[in-house]
Amino acid sequence: MHISIVGSGYVGTTIAACLADLGHEVTNIEIDETIVEKINAGEAPIHEPGLEERIAEHAGTRLRATTDYDAVCDTDLTFLCLPTPQHDDGSLDLSIMQAASESLGDALAAKAGSHLVVVKSTVLPGTTTDVVGPIVSERSGKAIGAPDGLELAMNPEFLRMGTAVEDFLEPEKIVVGATSEDAATTLRVLYEPMVETSASFVETGVREAELIKYANNAFLASKVSLVNELGNIAKAYGVDAYEVLEAVGLDDRISDRFMRSGLGWGGSCFPKDVNALRAGARQQGYEPALLDAVVKVNDGQPRRLVDLLAQHVDIEGSQIAVLGLSFKPGTDDVRDSRALVVIDSLLERGATVVAYDPVARDALDRQYPRYTDLEGLTFADEVEGALEGADGAIVATDWPEFDDMDASVFERMAHKVLVDGRRIDIEPERANLDVYEGLTW
Ligand SMILES: NC(=O)c1ccc[n+]([C@@H]2O[C@H](COP(=O)([O-])OP(=O)(O)OC[C@H]3O[C@@H](n4cnc5c(N)ncnc54)[C@H](O)[C@@H]3O)[C@@H](O)[C@H]2O)c1
Ligand SMILES: O=c1ccn([C@@H]2O[C@H](COP(=O)(O)OP(=O)(O)O[C@H]3O[C@H](CO)[C@@H](O)[C@H](O)[C@H]3O)[C@@H](O)[C@H]2O)c(=O)[nH]1
Numbered sequence: 001m002h003i004s005i006v007g008s009g010y011v012g013t014t015i016a017a018c019l020a021d022l023g024h025e026v027t028n029i030e031i032d033e034t035i036v037e038k039i040n041a042g043e044a045p046i047h048e049p050g051l052e053e054r055i056a057e058h059a060g061t062r063l064r065a066t067t068d069y070d071a072v073c074d075t076d077l078t079f080l081c082l083p084t085p086q087h088d089d090g091s092l093d094l095s096i097m098q099a100a101s102e103s104l105g106d107a108l109a110a111k112a113g114s115h116l117v118v119v120k121s122t123v124l125p126g127t128t129t130d131v132v133g134p135i136v137s138e139r140s141g142k143a144i145g146a147p148d149g150l151e152l153a154m155n156p157e158f159l160r161m162g163t164a165v166e167d168f169l170e171p172e173k174i175v176v177g178a179t180s181e182d183a184a185t186t187l188r189v190l191y192e193p194m195v196e197t198s199a200s201f202v203e204t205g206v207r208e209a210e211l212i213k214y215a216n217n218a219f220l221a222s223k224v225s226l227v228n229e230l231g232n233i234a235k236a237y238g239v240d241a242y243e244v245l246e247a248v249g250l251d252d253r254i255s256d257r258f259m260r261s262g263l264g265w266g267g268s269c270f271p272k273d274v275n276a277l278r279a280g281a282r283q284q285g286y287e288p289a290l291l292d293a294v295v296k297v298n299d300g301q302p303r304r305l306v307d308l309l310a311q312h313v314d315i316e317g318s319q320i321a322v323l324g325l326s327f328k329p330g331t332d333d334v335r336d337s338r339a340l341v342v343i344d345s346l347l348e349r350g351a352t353v354v355a356y357d358p359v360a361r362d363a364l365d366r367q368y369p370r371y372t373d374l375e376g377l378t379f380a381d382e383v384e385g386a387l388e389g390a391d392g393a394i395v396a397t398d399w400p401e402f403d404d405m406d407a408s409v410f411e412r413m414a415h416k417v418l419v420d421g422r423r424i425d426i427e428p429e430r431a432n433l434d435v436y437e438g439l440t441w
Helices: 010-021 033-040 051-058 069-076 095-108 128-139 165-171 181-190 192-197 206-237 241-248 271-284 289-310 338-348 359-366 383-387 402-403
Strands: 002-006 025-029 063-066 075-081 115-117 150-155 175-177 201-202 317-323 353-357 377-379 393-395 417-421 435-438
Touching: 002 010, 002 069, 002 095, 010 025, 010 033, 010 051, 010 063, 010 165, 025 033, 025 069, 033 063, 051 165, 069 095, 075 095, 095 115, 095 128, 115 181, 115 241, 128 150, 128 206, 150 165, 150 181, 150 206, 175 181, 175 206, 181 201, 201 206, 206 271, 206 289, 271 289, 289 338, 289 393, 289 417, 317 338, 317 383, 338 353, 353 383, 377 435
Parallel strands: 002 025, 002 075, 025 063, 075 115, 115 150, 175 201, 317 353, 317 393, 353 377, 393 417, 417 435
Antiparallel strands: 150 175
C-alpha cells in the first residue's frame, strides 16, 4: 500500500520504518525539518532499538519524509500520529490535531479518489468522528462515506518506548474502529502479517476504540500505583515488596507483569492520558475517585525517595548523583520522567546535582531546555563522573549498565550512600556501599 504518516515522532517514525519493512511505500509528513532531513539521510531521529537499521535500509527507497502535505495525494491512507498533550488543567489539548487536520484536508482537496484517514494518536471518544473527520471533510470537500470521499478509522497504538519496533511488529492486539466496512477491511489487510504471527484483531466502534486506549493505560498506571502503595506499606513494615509481589503475581488473575514498585510511572503517555481521562470523566459528570488516587500515589513517590535519602545525607549543601534521566530504560524520552521530579526536589532542598544518563542527555535539551543551564545541575558523560565526590546517589532509571556498578565505581563517592528507586540488580557485596536502601524493599 501507499501510506502517509502525519507526525514523525516516537510513534510516527517507528511505524513508518516498520511498515516500510513490511513492503509498503511510506511517506512521513512532519513539520520539523531536522526530523525530515534525518529520515531522508537514513538516520533515526530518536533512540529506539531496531529503528536506525530499518530507516537506514529503507530511506530513499520505500521510506521518505517531507514537510509537504501534498504528498498525501499519492497515498491510499493517512495515519495521524500527532501529539495529544494536556492543557494546564489536565484536559486533552486537540489544537495540534485540529491544525494538522486542516492541512491534511487542504491537501486532499487535490486528490481525485477516496482517502482513508486513520487516527492513531490517543484521543477521547468522539474526537475522530466529531473533530478530525468534519475538519478534513470540510477542507477537502470530500464527504464522509461518499464515493471518492473520505473514510475514517481509529486505530490506537499500544507500543512501548524502548521496545517500540518489536511491539509494533508483534503486538498482542490490534484495535480498529471504522466508519465503514471498506475502511476496516483495508486495515485488516494491512495488519494481516501481525495477526498471522501474534495479534488478536479487535474490530469495534470508533468511540470504543478511542476509549480502549485510555482504559488500557489507566489500568496499567493504576496497577503500578497499587503496587507502589503496597510497596510503601511493605517498607513501613520492613518487608521486601518485591518478594511479596512476586508471590502475588503467581495468581493468573493478577499476573506478574507491571509489578515493579518504586519511583512510579512517567513518560509521554500515562501522565497525560490518565489526566485526560479524569478531565473527560468530569466533563461527562462522573467523579473519577480511583484515578485521582492513582495520580496522588504516583506523585508522592519521588518525594518519598528524596526523604529516604535525607535519612542518610544532609541534603542541603550536599552533592547528589542522579543516575538516569529517561522515564524508563531503553529510550531517550524524558517526558514526565520521575527523574526530573527528583532533580527538582533535590535542587529545591539545596543540593547540587550531577546527573548521568547513557542516552537521554540530548533529548533533555530538546524536550525540557530549562534544564540545560539550570543552576546547581550539571551532567556527567559517564556514571563515574556523576559519582565522583558525591555525598549520596539516587537511581532514578533502571538502565542495565547500573547493575554492573561495583566497589571501584562507588569508591569515588565522598559518602557511599545509594538509594534506589528502581530496584536495580546490584550485588551489595561487590558494591561495598555504606548504605544501600530501596524505596519499597
Ligand atoms: N510515545 C509512545 O510511546 C506512544 C505510544 C502509543 C500512542 N502514543 C500516542 O501517539 C501520539 C503521538 O505520540 P508521539 O510520542 O509519537 O509524539 P511526538 O511528540 O514524539 O511526535 C509527534 C510529531 O508530530 C509533529 N507535528 C506536530 N504538529 C504537526 C503538524 N501539524 N503536521 C505534521 N507534523 C506535526 C511533531 O513535530 C512531532 O515530531 C500521541 O497521541 C500519543 O499519546 C504514543
Ligand atoms: O512494573 C512497572 C512497570 C512500569 N513502570 C513505570 O511505568 C512507566 C510506563 O512504562 P511502560 O508502560 O513500560 O512505558 P510506555 O512506553 O510509557 O508505554 C505505555 O504507554 C504507551 C503510550 O500510550 C502505551 O502504548 C503502552 O502500551 C504503555 O505500556 C515507566 O515510567 C515505568 O518506569 C513501573 O514503575 N513499574
